Amino acid sequence: MNRLPRNKNLARIRRAFKRWEFVVTHWGWKFTVVYCDGLDDMPSGTSANTTACTVADWQYLKATIYVNLTACADETDDEIETTVIHEFMHMLIDPLYDNNKRNEMDYIATVLSRTIFGMKKG
Numbered sequence: 001m002n003r004l005p006r007n008k009n010l011a012r013i014r015r016a017f018k019r020w021e022f023v024v025t026h027w028g029w030k031f032t033v034v035y036c037d038g039l040d041d042m043p044s045g046t047s048a049n050t051t052a053c054t055v056a057d058w059q060y061l062k063a064t065i066y067v068n069l070t071a072c073a074d075e076t077d078d079e080i081e082t083t084v085i086h087e088f089m090h091m092l093i094d095p096l097y098d099n100n101k102r103n104e105m106d107y108i109a110t111v112l113s114r115t116i117f118g119m120k121k122g
C-alpha cells in the first residue's frame with residue numbers, strides 16, 4: 001500500500017472537512033480539528049488504527065475532532081471522506097450517548113456516513 005506523505009495526507013483530509021462541514025455547520029455546530037501525528041497525541045481510549053475520534057458537547061453545539069494522521073495515511077480518499085462524515089455524524093447523534101452503547105453509536109454513525117457519502121456518488 002502507498003503511504004501518502006504527511007503534507008499530501010493533511011491536504012486531502014482538510015479538503016474532506018471543507019467539503020462536508022455543511023452537514024454540521026448548517027445546524028450551528030462549531031468544531032475544531034486537532035491533527036495528531038500518531039497514537040501518542042490522540043485522546044486516551046483510542047487505538048493505533050483509530051483514524052479519528054470526536055469529543056462533542058451537544059448542549060453547546062461544539063466539538064473537537066482528533067485525527068490520527070498516521071492511521072489516515074493508509075486510507076483511500078473515499079475512506080477519508082467517509083471517516084470525516086462519520087465524525088460529523090457522531091456530533092449530530094451525541095445527545096443519544098447517555099442511553100446507548102459506544103458500539104451502537106458507531107454503527108449509527110457509520111450507516112449514516114455511508115448513506116450520505118453514497119448520495120454524493122449518485
Ligand SMILES: [Zn+2]
Pocket residue numbers: 086090105106109
Ligand atoms: Zn465512530
